[in-house]
Amino acid sequence: MTTLANDQVQQLCTFYVGPLFLGVDVRVVQEVIRYQEMTPVxxxxxxxxxxxxxxxxxxxxxxxxxxxNLPPSESDELPMNVVIRIEDSIASLLVDEIGDVVDIDPTRLEPPPSTLPASSGRFIESVFKMEDQLLLLLNAGRAIRTGDNNSTSMRANDDQSDD
Amino acid sequence: MSDMEEAITEFLVESHENVDRLDNELLALEENPGDVETLASIFRTIHTIKGTCGFLGYSNLESVTHVGENLLGKLRDGTMTLSDPITEALLHMVDAVREMLGTIESSGKDGDKDYGSLIIAMDTLLKDSGELDPSPGADQAGQIEPDEEPAAEEPTATHAHDESVESEPDSLEDAYQDEYADSLPSYTQQDQQDMFEPEIEASDEVLSAPNSQAKSGTSAADSTIRVEVLQLDILMNLVGELVLARNQILQFSPNEEDASFLASTQRLNQITTELQEGVMKTRMQPIGSIFGKYPRMVRDLAKSCGKEIHIDITGKETELDKTILEAVKDPLTHIIRNSVDHGIETPEEREQTGKSREGRLFLRAFHEGGQVNIEIRDDGGGIPISKVKAKALQRGLVTASQVRKMSDHEALNLIFSPGFSTAARITNVSGRGVGMDVVRTNIENIGGSVDVQSAEGAGTTIRIKIPLTLAIIPALTITSSGQRFAIPQVNLLELVRLEETDGISAVEYVHGTPVYRLRGALLPLIYLNKTLGQKPVPPASEDENAINIVVLSADGKPFGLIVDSINDTEEIVVKPLDKQLKELEVYAGATIMGDGCVALILDTAGIARRGSIMTTPKSEEVNRLDGPELESEVIDESETLLLFLINDGLRMAVPLSTVARLEEIKIECVEYASGKPVTQYRGEIMPIINLADFFGVDAPPPTEIMHVIVYQHEGRSVGFAVTEIQDIVADKVTSRTESSAVGVLSSAVIRGLITDILDAPSVIEMEFPELFTQQYA
Known part of the structure; x- marks a missing residue:
């Protein structure tokens, strides 16, 4: 993820999730598709x-x-799918809106503030200062592997025992 | 170099096949030493290997096969007859060849292991009978070849070389070999019939030169090609996709009026089906390819155990998918080893019990009901059931009470439990207690099942049932809470639909567990929506109160899965679930339905485990190993309490095990008899006790629907009207104090609140003393 492109420019596919403006390296994005009908598990x-x-x-x-740990979406709009493939793992992130592909200079990335809550801090790798807003670089590998996430798995157990 | 590597790979593949065949041919020869054709075939095979490995530079392998070839040459021209030591030596040679092929495969060299003793042993055998021929190689070539390959029938130049090689003494043959080894084997191995078609052979040689190695001995080789399994897998996947696309189109076609569209749809349907069958066929292999290994294995094992065993194989031609074939190989081997080692007695023991000295082992494969059946039967001592039970008890696999209730058949199947072994002694063959459970696990992994039957003193039969293929399976689609699921038909026993009037009375409760009387036997029931934690969806009006039960088999035990509706059967393509979802044992995978939506495939055994109806030791073992989360599912029913409110705030509880049903009764159905509320319920008059009235608390009168807890008291139903049914708690009740209050059994802390537990019998007695005393006085 953090390895640099040869020409010192990193391309990020950007999208919005709630109040957050997020980006992932375009190289892990297989495709972006419209809302698809989903089968719950x-x-x-x-x-x-x-x-x-x-x-x-x-x-x-x-x-x-x-x-x-963001509140559920209040919008009536259906989410979009950002399909991410890393090696053999493939998953889709449901996002509110798709942004542009932006070129960034990786040397200008900054680590996220240490005061960021741990729940979201796990997923945010670094911050890029755009002119008008901050772009958060998402750790795509972690984002598509829910199983590794301790906080969610604990919540999963809680939910089960309540049933 | 890549040509060379290719040549080596091909040599290995071919030689492995040949070596496997050699085993069987040698055994056949042992039984019928006069069989010239078999002998010739063996000779050809060895000769091919020898020639090719000389060309590839495997000198060690060459020297071993060379002596073997000489020995076989003598046998073939009748100057020697086959004896036990010779068979033994030849089998050893085959083993040595196999070992070296393995070494070549792993290291690229034939290794420097010394087979000197084997060579000397064979040489000695050779000299013992062939003193007249000090130079065996020359002898063999000179004596045999002119008969087999008359020079007059060799029109081409290559054949001339071939001929000269064969008729020259050994040293010259070696000299030629390097140069012509690629052409040499294909000629020397030919049958005499092939010799009548020299032109075809020659042109074939030209076409396949220079890279290809010798073709395998049979003429079938000319009409077959080798394809990597991976290629077939890809093809299979594509056909799977096509089947889905076809299903999608078929769904649209009824809405279309266009005749030509319908005609093309039909055609597409037909072609797809044929293509699917065709591609599946390419992956099919006769089970003979693994059965073929067993005669040799049984022979060797029997010898080492001092037993005499004859193996009978039928149904070699039965075909099944290559993946499945690979998967059953090890389990089958294990079962056969067990039969030889433990099943069949020694000749002495057999004579004492009046059997023939020679034990018999039957191996049978056949198609039945869309599945492949494999039967392994021996006429040995059978499995002593008492010993199995004792051992299972001793190992802690079952409890004493379970053993008492067990049928013989159930007890026998304990041999598939983990950590079970009845062998009094551990031999190097079997008896380490890590076998039959692995056998079952492996077979179940491919969607199969295994069953054992045994009669003490008369023998044991083990039956394996496996599906033909894994990729495309017939499945039943059902709906639960508005969501579609697929259930593999392999696990399906039958479908039961209970109509409205039956619906109410048909589901009964044993200690809080729903059951249904299916032809007199109790069938445990599982509600799919509850098991999956889905929110129940109110049924469509037409289906009101109708209950659909899908009767499934998990681990050989039937159970009923209650679903909202049963849709259809369909061929589905199984796709694995993502790693993150694999941990969910209730799903076997997912599939894409005709409308393009994804449906989950239910795992029958997983559902049964989650519904915790399985009482076999295996599932207990799993629960125990899987830690606290699963353990909580196996809660003591007596500690499960039903929580309810009798007015806005007063909470009470009643042990769930005493509750027969929960009902919602329409207020207009409540009538009055002797001034007390009653309702007609299952053809009897059920008195209703309003608990709020009984305990003297204010409660809002029910508006439309009355919540009633149905309680069974001495064969009569009594309803308790409550304001609201709250929940079922499985929590351990931490403290409980006896209560002096009327109608209250005790008080307990449940979820942090003090809750009174209803003393239902005493409430009933107080409310309806006359009713019960009259009846039971």
């Missing part, structure tokens, strides 16, 4: 929204809001 961890049919391949759709 009962008993799965929170954050797993369902399964979508991506031209014959079954892809898990994840809600980054739950991973990052």
């Amino acid at each position: 009962p008993l799965s961890r929170p954050g797993v929204e369902g399964l979508i049919n991506l031209r014959g391949q079954i892809v898990t759709a994840l809600d980054p809001r739950i991973q990052m």
Whole structure:
């Protein structure tokens, strides 16, 4: 993820999730698609929204809001899918809106503030200062692996015992 | 160099096949030493290996096969007859060849292991009978070849070389080998019939030169090609996609009026089906390819155990998917080893019990009901059931009370439990207690099942049922809480639909667990929506109160899965779930339905475990190993309490095990008899006790629907009207104090609140003393 492109420019695919302006390296983004009908997976961890049919391949759709402890969306708009593939793992992040692909100078990335809550800090790798707003660079590998996330897995257990 | 590597790979593949065949041919020869054709075939095979490895520079391998070839040459021209030591030596040679092929595969060299003793042993055998021929190589070539390959029938130049190689003494043959080894084997191995088609052979040689190695001995080789399994897998996946696309189009077609569109749809449907069958066929292999290994294995094992065993194989031609074939290989081997080692007795023991000295092992494969059945039967001592039970008890796999209730068949199947072994002694063959459970696990992993039957003293039969293929399976689609699921039909026993009037009375409760009387036997029931934690969806009006039960089998035990509706059967393509979802044992995978949506495939065993209806030791073992989370599912029912409110704030509880049903009764259905509320329930008059009235608290009168807890008291139903049913708690009740209050059994702290536990019998007795005393006086 953090390895630099040869020509010192990193391209980020950007999108909005709630109040956050996020970006991931374009090289891990397989494609961006419209809302797809999802099949929910009962008993799965929170954050797993369902399964979508991506031209014959079954892809898990994840809600980054739950991973990052954001309140649920109030918008009526259907979310978009950012399909991320890292090696053999493939998953889709449900985002509110897609932004542009932006070129950034990786040397100008800054680590996220240490005061960031740990729940979202895990996923935010660094911050890029755009002219008008801050772009948060998402750790795509962590974002598509809900199983590694201790906080969500604990919540999953809590939910189960309440049933 | 890549040509060379290719040549080596091909040599290895071919030689492995040949070596496997050699085993069987040698055994066949042992039984029928006069079989010239088999002998010739063995000779050809060894000769091919020898020739090719000389060309590839495997001198060690060459020297071993060379002596073997000489020995075989003698046998073939009748100057020697086959004896036990010779068979033994030849089998050892085959082993040595196999070992070296393995070394070549892993290291690229044939190794420097010294097979001197084997060579000397074979040489000695050679000299013992062939004193007249001090130079065996020359003898073999000179004596045999002119008969087999008359020079007059060799029109081409290559054949001339070939001929000269064969008829020259050994030293010259070696000299030629390097140069012509690629052409040499394919000629020397030919049958005499092939010799009548020299032109075809020659042109074939030209076409395949210079890279290809010798073709395998049979003429079938000319009409076959080798394809990597991976290629077939890709093809199979694509066909799977096509099947889905076809299903999608078929869904649209009924809405279309266009005749030509319908005709093309039909055609597409037909072609897809044929293509699917065709591609599946390419992956099919006869089970003979693994059965073929067993005669040799059984022979060797029997010898080492001092037993005499004859193996009978039928159904070699039964075909199944290559992946499945690979998966059953090890389990089968294990079962056969067990039969030989423990099943069949020694000749002495057999004579004492009046059996023939020679034990018999039957291996049978056949198609039945869309599945492949494999049967392994021996006429040995059988499995002593009492010993199995004792051992299972001793190992702590079952409890004494479980053992008492167990049928013989159930007890026998304990041999598949982890950590089970009845062998009194551990041999190097089997008896380490890590076998049969792995056998079952492996077979279940590919969607199969295994069953054992045994009669003490008469033998044991083990039956394995496996699906033909894994990729495309027939499945039943059902709906639960508005979501579609697929259930593999392998696990499906039957479908039961209970109509409205039956619906109410048909589901009964044993200690709080729903059951259904299916033809007199109790069938445990699992509500799919509850098991999956789905929110129940009110049924469509037509289906009101109808109950759909899908009767499934998990680990050989039936259970009923209650679903909202049963849709259809469909061929589905199984796709694995993402790693993050794999931990969910209730799903076996996912599939894409005809409308393009994803549906989850239910794992029958996983559902049954989650619904915790399985009482086999295996599932207990799993629960125990999987830690606290799963353990909480196996809660003591007597500690499960039903929480309810009798007015806005007063909470009470009643043990769930005493509750027969929860009902919602329409207020207009409540009638009055002798001034007390009653309702008609299951054909009887059920008195209703309003708990708020009983305990003298104010409660809002029910408006439309009355919540009633149905309680069974001495064969009669009594309803308790409550304001609200709250929850079922499985928490351990931490403290409980006896209560002196009327109608209250005790008080307990439940979820941090003090809750009175209802003493239902005493409430009933107080409210309806006349009713019960009259009846039971």
